[in-house]
Every structure is written in structure tokens, then in C-alpha cells.
Amino acid sequence: xxxxxPTVAIMKTYDTETxxxxxxxxxxxxxxxxxxxxxxxxxxxxxxRLMDDPQEAxxxxxxxxxxxxxxxxxxxxxxxxxTWLYRIANNAGLMRLRKKxxxxxxxxxxxxxxxxxxxxxxxxxxxxxxxxxxxxxxREIMDEAAAELSDALRxxxxxxxxxxxSTAETAEILGISESAVKVRLHRxxxxxxxxxxxxxxxxxAEEASQ
Amino acid sequence: MSDPATHDxxxxxxxxxxxxxxxxxxxxxxxELCDEIEAHMAECESCRIMVDTLRKTVTLYHTMxxxxxxxxxxxxxxxxxxxxNYLS
Numbered sequence: 001x002x003x004x005x006p007t008v009a010i011m012k013t014y015d016t017e018t019x020x021x022x023x024x025x026x027x028x029x030x031x032x033x034x035x036x037x038x039x040x041x042x043x044x045x046x047x048x049r050l051m052d053d054p055q056e057a058x059x060x061x062x063x064x065x066x067x068x069x070x071x072x073x074x075x076x077x078x079x080x081x082x083t084w085l086y087r088i089a090n091n092a093g094l095m096r097l098r099k100k101x102x103x104x105x106x107x108x109x110x111x112x113x114x115x116x117x118x119x120x121x122x123x124x125x126x127x128x129x130x131x132x133x134x135x136x137x138x139r140e141i142m143d144e145a146a147a148e149l150s151d152a153l154r155x156x157x158x159x160x161x162x163x164x165x166s167t168a169e170t171a172e173i174l175g176i177s178e179s180a181v182k183v184r185l186h187r188x189x190x191x192x193x194x195x196x197x198x199x200x201x202x203x204x205a206e207e208a209s210q
Numbered sequence: 211m212s213d214p215a216t217h218d219x220x221x222x223x224x225x226x227x228x229x230x231x232x233x234x235x236x237x238x239x240x241x242e243l244c245d246e247i248e249a250h251m252a253e254c255e256s257c258r259i260m261v262d263t264l265r266k267t268v269t270l271y272h273t274m275x276x277x278x279x280x281x282x283x284x285x286x287x288x289x290x291x292x293x294x295n296y297l298s
Contacts (some may be wrong), residue, residue: 033296044279062290124259161271186232195266
């Protein structure tokens, strides 16, 4: 039967996001459950990418939905429900990261490219990422590289390059201008590139491309 | 011709263009800027390597698989929110 998906029809209590939000704002448990069902994989995924530690990611996941279900009236409908949840998750993650360590770069501090940054690594890579298998060793190096980013840079990188959100959505989630998103994303990529080059232009390249 | 191994990548033009390279690889740079970057890359091996490895960096992260939501994490979430009777 074309255009009919019985699973979705049974699962979905609310036909539109507007109906779901209205029910949420009236405090309906069913609406909270529906939102969790729809968005928890996405919120967990982004929490894992923002936090080093799986337990911290789970805490962020729980805090995000507790906050969203308890304060649904704060949702003004200017963005999609998904973007709003990303914003709550990002804020919850930042709060935890701030508590955990002294920031080397303040989130409020403007990050300019023209601050004397000079690429540390200019050697070429000896493999093509399209043709290589993502080995567990390389995956570990990539995770390490991302963990080295400041919280401000990591958040921009996670939303744009890992979650695939637009510059405008990322700006909304992070509460910064679109030009600041672009600068932070570029700065994050440069830093990741430096880190990976140290590995991929050296001894690791041969192993990684096998 | 600069030697990429020793070139400090701090020459005027390289530095001027460095900040725009993500716009370039994302296809968001204006045509005029693209032309400028490409003309410079034709002469500067360091910047060719920079663009190539920056692009590869982004490609690598795009292929990185995401962590799925584990069943036990999902169960604890539903319990915490007191909606576990909706857990299917």
C-alpha cells in the first residue's frame, strides 16, 4: 500500500509538531513520551559527541528531557522542536563541562582567526579517506582530536560537521551569530587537521590505509 | 616554490586566505574568492596541501558513525521521566 506505514500510524498520536507541542504545554504525559520516542536517539547522539564520558552523556540526555517536559511553555515555536532540544542539550552539556574543569577559552570570549594561529603540520597525507576503512585506531585518534577542542569550538563542530545542521540552526542552538559559527567551525577544523596530520602523515598512515 | 616541510605558512597571501578555506571547501565562497584561492594554490604547494588535508579532515568526520541509543540508557530515561508505561 503506497504511502501508508502502519508502524508510524500506530506510534504517532499527534499528527503535527504543533499538536505535539500544544499537548506538551498542557502537561500531557503521552506528549512527553512521544517527544522522547521521536528525539531521544538524536539527543543522545549529540550528547555523546559533546561529552567525553558516556555517563555524562546519559545525564545530559535525562536533564534535556526533564527540562523539556517540565518547561514546555518556554518553547516559543521560533525554531523546530528538534533545534530547541539541541539547544537545551548543548546548554546542559556546557554546564557540566564548566563544572568539571577550568575553561582555557571562555565561551563568551570572541574567537578570532587572526590571533597568530600558524598551522603546525603541513605534511601531506598519504591516503585518501574515501578509500580507507575507518579502523578502530583511527577512530580513537579522531575522538582524541575532538576531545582536545575547547568546548566552544567543539560545539560548533559537532552541530555543523557531525550533526549536519545549517549555520543558521547552529547559531540558534549556540546563541551566537552566524559569522561566529563560521569562525569557530573553521578554527575547529584547522585544529583537528593539525592533530590528524601528526598521525596520518607519520607512522600511522600506512597502518590506517591497510 | 616553497618547501612544505619547512615553509612556515605565514606569508601574507597564505595568511590572508587561511581564514576563508572552510568557506571554500564547503562551496560557500563567492566566485571571486574561489578564483583568488585557486590562483594562489596553483603557485603555493603549502596551501594546496592545506586545502587537501582540511577537506580530508572534514570527509573523515562525516564518515564517523554515531553512537546509537543503548536499550538500558533508554529504559532509565523513561523511568526517570515516569513514562515507562509508554516504552515499547
